[in-house]
Amino acid sequence: MGHSKRLQIQIQRRTSLKSCADIYFLIDGSGSIYPNDFQDMKVFMNEMISMFQVSANGVRFGVVQYESIPQTEFTISQYNSVKQLKEAVRVIQQLGGGTNTGDALRYMKSLFVKAARDSVPKLLIVITDGESQDQVTKAAEELRQEGIIIYAIGVKNAVKKELKDIAGTEDRMFFVNDFDSLKLIKHDIVQDILNSTWMSCKNMKADIILLVDSSESIHPVDFQKMKDFMQLIVNRSDIGSDKVQIGLLQFSSEPQEEFQLNQYGSKADLRKAISGIRPIKSGTMTGKALTFASSYFDEPKGGRSRVKQYLIVITDGEAQDIVREPAETIREKGITIYAIGVLHANNSQLVEIAGSQDRVFFEDNFDSLTFLEKEILFEICNLEDCK
Template identity: 35%
Template sequence: FCPSMLSITLTFLCSVSTACKYVPLDIIFLVDSSGSISKKSYKTMKDFIKSLVSKSAIGKNDMHIAVMQFSSEPKMEFSLDTYYSQDEILKAIDAMQQMDQNTYTGKAIKEVSQYFSQSRGGRPGIGQRLLIITDGKAQDDVKVPAAELRAKNVVIYAIGVDRAETSQLKDLSGSQERVFYEKDFDELKQLENQLVVKLCEQGKSLTRLFWKFHCNGCPFLLLIDCKKTERADIIFLVDGSTSISQTDFGSMQIFMKSFVEKATVGKDQTRFGVILYATTPASYFVLKDFESKRDVLTAISNITAPAGDTYTSAALKFSSQYFGAVHGGRKALKVPQILMVITDGEATDPHDLKPASDKLREDGVTVFSIGVKGAKMEELKTMAGGDTSKVFYVDDFVALETLHKNISSVLCNSTKPGKMCTKPGRTLADVIFLLDQSGSISVESYTLMINFTAQLVKSLDVREYSIRVGVAQFSDDPKHEFYLDKYSSKEDVIRHLQSIKQTGGNTYIGKALGYIKKYFEVSHGSRRNDWVPQNLVLITDGDSHDDVEDAAVELRSLGIVVFAIGVGDVHMLELLQITGTPEKLFTTRNFEGLETIKEKVVDVKPCFHLLQAALLMSPWDLIFLGGPGLLVRCRSAATPSYRPSCQRSPVTFPQYKACASGKKWHAELFQK
C-alpha cells in the first residue's frame, strides 16, 4: 500500500555532536604526558578524549581508535586493532598513567607513524588522522617528522594548551585550519564541536555517509541543501587602523566575502552590514541597504581602511544602534543578531571592552571575535563573553581568508531558526525535568516551580514524534514520576505535573544526577540512537549535600545537554559544574522570578531545520548523503493517523560531494 502522496519529514541537526558518528576513520591520539601538566589537567585531558570517543561509532567496520602517550619517550597504550567497542576504549583511557618527564614531540611522531600501517592495524583506503594534544614547546624538532607523516596522507590536528607555541602547532599540522588552542585544559571541552566538524570535512572519500531508506516499500527522492546561514542579521565590525596594510585589509575583505558567499542573502533571509573603525567608527552600509548577495559583495569590495588608532570599545558601543529596526535589524522577529569583530591588535581603550560587549549581549547580540597577528587573546575572550567557541585566532592575514570555514560550523548554532523552525516542520528533542522537592522549599514556592515547569511544557511541541518529556523529583533520594515514553501529549504531561506531591528532605543533587541517567536509555523512551538531542533541566533552590561534578560530567559525556535553574541563594560554582558552561545556567532570586526566565529557557531548547520531500511512485530505492545528520519519519499527508514504518540500512557508494564543498547534497537512485 503506497498512498498517492506521502511526505517525508527530515531533520537536519545543527548540533555536530554526532555529525561523524558513522564515518569510518583511523584516529590516533598522541597525548603529551610530561611533568608540566598537573594531575587535574591530565584527568581533564583524558575526559576530553573520552568525550570525543563517546561521540563516535566504534566497530570493526566503523571508527578505530588508538592512543599513544609521550614524554621523554613515547608509550603506545593501545593500537588501532586492539579494541572495537566504546566501553573497552574508555576503560583503557581511564587506566592510563601520567609519565611525568620531558616533552619530546618529534620522537613521538616518528614512533607513532608505524602504527598507521596495515601490519599495526591501519586500514588502506580509510581516512587516517593524528590528534596531538600538548601543553608546551617540544624539546626536539617536529617539523620534519610531521611533514613525513603528512606525506603518507595522515591528516594531523594540533591541539595546544597553555604554553604551547602556535607556530610549532602549525608546523605539526601543516595548516592553520587544523590548529586549535586553549588557555587551559578546562577549556578543551569548547573545542569538541569544532574538532568534530573538521573531522567530518576531511572525510570526503568515505562511503558510510550514504543510507538507504524504505518506507513501507514505497521509494522516495529528495534533494537536501548543505548547511548554510539562512536567517540572521550579521554586522562585520572591522579594524581599519594604521597597523593594517592594504594587502592585509584585502585579506579581511576576502574573509567577509567568503562568509557572504556561504549565506542565503535576502530581505527575509540573511542581511549584512559593515562598520569600519580606527580612532573613530563609521558605518559603511547597514542591514537594510542590500537584498542580494551580489550587491553585498560589491559593497565589501569597495570599502577602504580609515587608518588611525584601535578604539575597539568605542566601536562596540557605536555598533549597538545598527541592530535597531530603523537600520534593518529584526530583533523583534526573533532573528539572530550577530556581530563579528575582526581586529589585529590590542585595543587603545581596553577598560571599556567588557561593559561594551556585555551591553551588546544584554541587547540580544551574539559577539564573535576574530583576532589576527597581534590581537590579545584575553580581549578576544572578553568581547565574546568568555565563550571560547566564539573566539578565533590566526597568525596572519592570509590564514584569515580561510577561517570562514571554521566559523560557519559554529555560527549554525547561532542562526538556527529557534521558535520559527515550527515552519515548515516540527522540533525534535528528549527533555527530562529534574525537580528539587526538598524541605527548604515552601509549599507556595513548590507550587510556583510546578507551574513554571508546566508552562515550559505548554510551550513545547509534545508528541511521540516531536518532543518527549520525562520528570523525576529528588531530595534525600530521587523519586520517579514518568519516563519519556509515558505520555504523547502536553495535556497528559501537565496533568501529571499538577498531581505530584512534595515529600521534603535534604538536597542530594549528585545522587539525583546519577539516578537520572537511566531516563535517557532507549528502553525508557529515549531516542538517542536516532540522534535526537538529549536534554536535562534541573531546578533547585540550594547547595547539594553531596558531590555533583562526577555525575554531571558523566551525563555530559553521554551527549546530554544539562541546563540548571538556581533559585535563591544557590552555589553558583556547583551549578556551573553541573552545566559545564555558563550559557546553560540560569538564576533567579526567588521562585516568583521563575516566570522572568521562562523565555530564555524556551529559546535555547533544541530546534532543527525541517525539509519536506514528496513520495515518488516507482520501483526505485533511494541513496542519499548525510545519514548521521538526518532522521527520517514517514507520515501520510492525506491520513495523519497512517504511519508507515521506516527502515534504515547502511550502503556504500563510490562517489559523492561532501557538504563542506558548499554545494547541494545529491540524491542518487538505483534500480532494485
C-alpha cells in the same frame, strides 16, 4: 565520514535553510594593517557572506570599518543579495589611523537597534590586528546585554585577553597569526554561528513520529544506538500538549505501535517508554509501515491538524516492498518526511520516501546517528520563514 567533510555538509545543509540573522562585520582599518592584509580581510568577509542564504527576510549583512572613529560602509538593510554584498565589500577603502575598538563597539548599538527584527538573532563579528587604544569591556558587555552575540577575531598583534573581553567567552574568540589564515577559521565560525542562532526549538509546535526499523539485520548494539538517538530528539524538544508531541512506531515484516503522539506529555515519560522497547527482528516491509504510520497523524490518534507534522524514518536496509506510493500519500497530507539510511539502506528508496534528496540523511554506521539529531531538529526548527 571525516569530521571536516561532515562539517562542510552540515554547513551547506543548514545555510540553505530559511534561517534568519542580522550580522555585522566590525573591521579594523587602522594604519598598522598592510593593504594586502586589508584585502585578505575583505576576501574573508565575502567568503563568509557566500555561505549564507542572503535576503531581506533571511540573513542580512552590514559592514562598519573603524580606526580612531567608526564609519558605516553599509547597513544590514542596504543590500539583499550575495552579489550586491560582495561588490559593496570589494570597493571598501582602508581608512588608516588609530585603533579605538571601544568607541566602535558603542557605535554598533544604535545600528542594531535601527534595523532590529523581532526574534531574529543579532551577531557582530569583530576583526582586529592590535590592542585597542580605549577600553572595550563595558562597551562589549552592553552589546551582549542587548542579546547581540559577539565574535572576536584577532590577527597578528591582537591581545587575547582583550578578544575574550569583547566576545565574553573564549568559545567565540579566534586568533590567527596572519590575515591569510582567516580562511582557515571560516568554517568553524560559520558552524558556531549556526549553533548559536539555533534556539533548541523553543516556541515550536510540532507533531513528530519516529518510524524505526527493527528487522533482524540490526544488531542489538545498533538498536540501542537508535534508541539513544531517539532519546536525544526528546531531550532537544520542548515537550507538551501545546508544544512538541512525539510518537513512536517500529516495523519489521509487520508494523507495531509503541506509543501515540499524545500518550506522553513529559520528557521523563517519553525517555522511559523509549528505553523499554524491544526489537521485532524479522523482515523489512517499509512500505507497509508507511501505510500504517499515516493514520497516526490524525486527530483520533493524537495528531493536531493546525501544527506542522513530521515523520522521521530510520532504516538499515532495502525495503522488501513498494515505498513510493505510501510515502506520497503521507506527504500529500502536508506531512514532511525525513529518511535516515544506515549501512545497507538504498538511497533511491530513501529519496522515494522523503520526496527529495535534501531530506535524506545517509550514514555509514549507527554511531553517526549522534551527529544527526541536531541536524534534523535544526531543519524542523527553521522550516518557517523569518518573522
